[in-house]
Amino acid sequence: MTHANCPRCGGRLARDNGTGRCAPCQAAERDRLGAPPVVPASFWEHDPVRQALAERHLGRVIRAYRCHPYHGRHPLPQAVVAGWLGITQAQLSRVENGPPLVHLDRLTYWAQLLRIPAEHLWFELPGRRRLASRSGIASESSRIGSEVAAAAGAPVTAGTGGGTTDRRRFNTLAALAGIGATGYLGLLSTQSDAPRSIELEHVHFASSLVEELRRVDAAVGADSLCDVAMQVHARMSLWAAKATYSRQVGNALQSALADLSVEAAWLAIDADRRPEARPYLNEAITRARMADDQQAEVGALACLSMLLIRDDRPSESLHCSDAAFRASIGWATPRLTTLLHLRTARAYAALRDGSGFNRELTKAKHAFERGTDEDDLPFLQFVTAQELNGIAGLSYLALNRPDCAIESFRAITTSPSPVFRRNQTYYTVQLADAMYRQGDVNGAAQHGQDALLAVSQMSSGRVNRLLAQVRRNVGQHRQATSVTREFMDAYDQTVRL
Incomplete structure (x- = not known):
């Protein structure tokens, strides 16, 4: 009678071994539950794995990986592999059975974590270059600039x-x-x-x-x-x-x-x-x-809600954010919930509904305190404490409460973000505008001056237009001071460059 062999090391199994693994490999199994194992090159030649790679669907690759005979008679549990990937079992189930992933950051991270050889992948890993001649797409670095x-x-x-x-x-x-x-x-x-x-x-x-x-x-x-x-x-x-x-x-x-x-x-x-x-x-x-794709739809609705506010159509903005909430029921992360409450709060402020604004801003803060999530959509990276304060400040301006707006914008300028420089500058200029509305012309000029250098290094028409308005407001004030003259001279010099 021929005994079965261990699929991992090839050793013969005892007659009473029902696990499909020899004792040394079972010990190794316990050690590797915290991280993916180092698998042999032949692992990736297994037909289900090759088929999943050919389909360019990383979720199916992970499922084939879990069910590989190398792991024994029983597939690796989703909960174990999800732990390696830093997600939940339910999230891994959606990855395996849903549409193919397209975000390169997650594709590359998981491919490297599972040690999938680069030659089997359909995308490029960091530090490696692939020629895409089959697609007729140029990749020479010398052509980048032109x-x-x-x-x-x-x-x-x-x-x-x-x-x-x-x-x-x-x-x-x-x-x-x-x-x-x-x-x-x-x-x-x-x-x-x-x-x-x-x-x-x-x-x-x-x-x-x-x-x-x-x-x-x-x-x-x-x-x-x-x-x-x-x-x-x-x-x-x-x-x-x-x-x-x-x-x-x-x-x-x-x-x-x-x-x-x-x-x-x-x-x-x-x-x-x-x-x-x-x-x-x-x-x-x-x-x-x-x-x-409900996620893409909600992202578009959130942006449309913001656009409608800027076009002075707050009622439509409110309906748009409501539609985004309905489309995100059951899967919205705390950061997405924060953004949608902020959009709603801004619409209420534009409608001069102070109670509605306060209610939605409170909900936004509570959602924000729940932190980030592995399922956060990529565009939500800008939903930070800076943005929370910024939207609150803009809403306070719409409610004609410049004192509260100043407090919100000042919280941003005292804790600058090294990543979202454009937003940082935008809210600095908004602080200057809020101070002018409150009657502090020197304060407006000072913060306008603070924003000038950053504005000169940017290309945001929205920021430029707002700073130009601050310059006009300061220039129209009846009595000029050394602070206002310094700002106006610096602004005029920068514009001429």
Whole structure:
């Protein structure tokens, strides 16, 4: 009679061994429950694993990984693998059975954690470069600067003697060059030989580009980025309309294009080009519904709620945030709940409903105190204590309570964020405006002066317009002081550069 062998080490098993593992391997099993094991190269040649990798669905790869014979007669429990990945068992179940992941940060982290060999992956791990010749997509780093600049309609170089606008644009394009590491930068330029078929790596590129646009926007503002995002959106949308793709890729593609549409809309808002934003948000909602992607839909509704406030349509903004709440029932994280309560609070403030504003702001603070979550959507990174105070300050201004607004904005300026520099500067200028409304002209000039250097290094039309208003208000005051004159002279000098 032939005895069974241990699938892990190959050793023969005793007749009464019902575990499917020899004793040494069972001991190793206990040791590795806290982290994934080191598996042999042949592990990745197992047919279910190879099939899942070919489908480019990391959730299915994880399921095949759990059920591999290498682990014995019983699959690894979802709870154990979820613990490795830093998520809950329920979250892992959704990952395994839901649509494919498209966010590169999570894909790369989990692939590295499970030690999946790079040659089996359909995306690039940090520190490695892959040529995407099959897709016809250029990846040479020498083309990064010229292609990004061409997409934005900007010069490739910037001389030291150029104006402020050129320096801002150059700094923005230099920051955007980080997307070259994805290997898909060629999609930013016009292509006559674009692939006829869209694969998941193209969807991953769109998602990584959205993340890069968010990062650069948080640092320097949207003016130079807005046209880049709109042109890339137009080209990828046209390509998606003409190309072929599977149903699985199609759902992921619609979600990625919805995210790109929302980002283009937000950049238009920050560039003070609000009329151009609404069509992108309408498209984002449509694409999200096509893909049955409630997360993308809620992100678009949250942005639309903010836009409607800026367009002086608070009742519609309130209905929009209510729709976002309904769509997020059952899965909203504390950070998303915080954002939606803030949107609602701002709408109530615009409607001059102080009790509604206080109620929603209290709910937002309680949700914020619950902390972050593994399932937080990427765009929620800006929902920080800074943003909570900022929205409260803007709402207080709408309620004609500049004293409370000053307190909220001052909390931001005393604890600056090194990441969200644009928002930090925006709220500093709002502090100057609130102080002017309260009658403190010198205070307004002082904080306007504090914001000048940062504003000169940014390209946010929204921030520029607000600071220009502060300059006009200070200049119209009957009696100038040394503080107000210093601010006005510095502002005028900066504008002339």
